[in-house]
Amino acid sequence: MIPVNEALWTQSKANRLSPRFEQKYNNIVQQFFSRDPRHWPIFQIAELGDLVTRRRSLHPHSNVSMADRLETEATIPLTSSDAATPFDPLALYAANMSKNWEDPASVENVVSTPSDPAIHGALLATIANPNLVSRQYAGGAVELEQVVIRQIANLVGYDDKKATGLFTQGGTFCNLYGYLLGIRKAFPDSSVNGLSNHSFCMMNSEAGHYSNMTDLALMGISINKQVMRVRVNRDNQIDVEDFERRMKECIQKGIKVPTILLTCGTTDTFAIDDVEAIYRIKEELCYRYNLSYKPHIHVDAAVGWSLMFFNSYNFEANPLDINPATLHGLDSIMPKVRALKYADSITIDFQKWGYVPYTSSMIIIKNGKDMEALKQDPNYFSYFEPRMKEASHLQSTIECSRSAVGVFSAYSALSYIGIEGFQLLISNCMQNANYLRYLLSTQDHCRVVSASNQGPSVTFRLYHPQSKEDPYELFDEERRVVNDEFFDSEANHAAYHRKNFIARKGRCLHTNWVESIAHTDYNSFGNCLYLPGEKAVFFNPHTTRDQIQEFVEHLYFHRHRI
Numbered sequence: 001m002i003p004v005n006e007a008l009w010t011q012s013k014a015n016r017l018s019p020r021f022e023q024k025y026n027n028i029v030q031q032f033f034s035r036d037p038r039h040w041p042i043f044q045i046a047e048l049g050d051l052v053t054r055r056r057s058l059h060p061h062s063n064v065s066m067a068d069r070l071e072t073e074a075t076i077p078l079t080s081s082d083a084a085t086p087f088d089p090l091a092l093y094a095a096n097m098s099k100n101w102e103d104p105a106s107v108e109n110v111v112s113t114p115s116d117p118a119i120h121g122a123l124l125a126t127i128a129n130p131n132l133v134s135r136q137y138a139g140g141a142v143e144l145e146q147v148v149i150r151q152i153a154n155l156v157g158y159d160d161k162k163a164t165g166l167f168t169q170g171g172t173f174c175n176l177y178g179y180l181l182g183i184r185k186a187f188p189d190s191s192v193n194g195l196s197n198h199s200f201c202m203m204n205s206e207a208g209h210y211s212n213m214t215d216l217a218l219m220g221i222s223i224n225k226q227v228m229r230v231r232v233n234r235d236n237q238i239d240v241e242d243f244e245r246r247m248k249e250c251i252q253k254g255i256k257v258p259t260i261l262l263t264c265g266t267t268d269t270f271a272i273d274d275v276e277a278i279y280r281i282k283e284e285l286c287y288r289y290n291l292s293y294k295p296h297i298h299v300d301a302a303v304g305w306s307l308m309f310f311n312s313y314n315f316e317a318n319p320l321d322i323n324p325a326t327l328h329g330l331d332s333i334m335p336k337v338r339a340l341k342y343a344d345s346i347t348i349d350f351q352k353w354g355y356v357p358y359t360s361s362m363i364i365i366k367n368g369k370d371m372e373a374l375k376q377d378p379n380y381f382s383y384f385e386p387r388m389k390e391a392s393h394l395q396s397t398i399e400c401s402r403s404a405v406g407v408f409s410a411y412s413a414l415s416y417i418g419i420e421g422f423q424l425l426i427s428n429c430m431q432n433a434n435y436l437r438y439l440l441s442t443q444d445h446c447r448v449v450s451a452s453n454q455g456p457s458v459t460f461r462l463y464h465p466q467s468k469e470d471p472y473e474l475f476d477e478e479r480r481v482v483n484d485e486f487f488d489s490e491a492n493h494a495a496y497h498r499k500n501f502i503a504r505k506g507r508c509l510h511t512n513w514v515e516s517i518a519h520t521d522y523n524s525f526g527n528c529l530y531l532p533g534e535k536a537v538f539f540n541p542h543t544t545r546d547q548i549q550e551f552v553e554h555l556y557f558h559r560h561r562i
């Protein structure tokens with residue numbers, strides 16, 4: 001049985017959809033996701049209007065000759081084409097055949113469909129074409145980047161006069177900046193002398209996104225010798241005690257910890273690390289051991305940042321009439337979201353839960369002076385006006401050319417949709433997620449995983465329908481697994497679930513299979529086994545309760561074939 005102390009999401013009534021909420025929500029979707037050519041003029045272009053209609057019909061027609069061309073075309077035409085049609089037929093076909101994130105059933109992962117204002121904002125940047133590398137090449141667009149940085153600084157709770165940041169190529173690059181900031185602050189000479197003379201260890205969490213590791217490898221850091229992955233608890237949050245123990249161990253051995261990389265909203269189970277606790281331990285250890293440097297805390301909030309729209313929400317008055325299950329769930333995780341202000345820098349992906357087209361990612365930095373640590377030799381930048389070099393982050397960025405598409409589209413989404421609009425969009429996702437959790441909890445052989453993480457990701461495991469055991473007890477047994485014998489039974493259940501998942505073929509909701517949605521307890525060597533399962537991420541503004549209901553009704557539809 002579900003433990004009684006589990007939150008309100010298990011109760012039918014608490015998951016009701018309030019008519020007042022629904023009305024406000026529909027208004028937002030109508031305004032900002034309608035692709036209505038009367039409001040959003042680019043959809044007046046016939047081909048784009050058709051593109052939207054065709055994608056909404058859900059069954060794009062494959063065209064054999066076009067598909068063939070896509071596979072084989074390899075040369076640039078020698079002669080020019082007629083410019084009478086705005087889009088090349090093959091490009092248009094590829095756009096039509098691209099994965100449709102507007103389909104209400106699309107819930108595979110942390111991917112969304114862009115809002116109309118964001119699409120129009122992106123268009124401005126594409127046509128004006130500023131290059132954010134320097135003010136010389138961007139002009140006023142640099143100022144718009146600063147506007148968004150100040151807006152987000154205020155959302156986080158940073159001092160907008162001290163904070164800085166920049167838009168860069170995806171969350172992976174933001175995390176790379178986070179690591180680099182720590183390295184350059186701890187070892188200022190490393191930009192010319194490299195890292196071989198330094199003894200250090202980077203820290204991240206075992207549940208971090210893969211970019212948390214690939215970035216380190218990219219920097220030439222030894223994954224085996226210079227990285228510590230801190231254990232995670234049963235719900236995939238960083239284990240604060242394990243962190244403290246390892247941090248102390250490093251300090252006592254004279255090993256520096258340049259960067260601590262935490263996560264706000266892991267990609268699969270939406271775990272939020274306790275940033276405040278880690279910050280306090282770090283501060284305390286710096287003081288106690290009189291460290292000459294401070295580890296840089298970077299939080300990868302690529303997915304979770306959007307919850308900051310609720311930092312100032314009045315949970316008592318609940319003006320949007322968010323249902324009790326979700327209101328309670330949100331309220332329970334908000335302290336950890338508000339603690340983002342303790343981070344030295346944060347990854348923010350507008351392209352995920354911000355309804356902005358790819359790519360639009362920002363790293364925001366609490367203390368603008370930190371960027372100085374990334375400065376390279378000014379002589380490298382020979383073709384820029386000397387006085388311009390100082391006026392931007394030119395000498396501190398990893399990139400040279402930087403697109404302004406992310407800036408214009410993020411700014412447009414923020415200014416049109418506003419905080420309240422985002423609150424509606426985000427809480428609708430959370431209400432959908434809790435509704436699915438609730439329906440799954442009524443199924444006999446299903447266990448919802450990490451429900452207390454709340455957030456938009458619903459993760460669950462299905463057990464064999466012939467199993468006599470309660471799925472909640474089974475799951476707990478699986479987590480206590482230490483011997484292979486039991487793992488055979490776990491593997492059987494996982495194999496059943498996997499077959500069931502494949503037989504459903506994404507019916508009603510296109511869910512995703514994840515190899516590690518949970519883990520067993522750590523053994524005496526500090527190792528654990530990963531438990532696979534299924535996930536649905538509710539970012540899609542078009543997904544309704546109808547799809548969710550149908551999905552659950554058909555969960556065992558193919559049972560007889562398995």
Ligand SMILES: *Cc1c(COP(=O)(O)O)cnc(C)c1O
Nearest residue numbers: 170171172209211267300302303
């Ligand atoms: C998506 C994601 C990233 C990587 O961001 P990209 O923009 O895809 O490079 C990093 N961390 C988390 C938690 C993510 O979900």
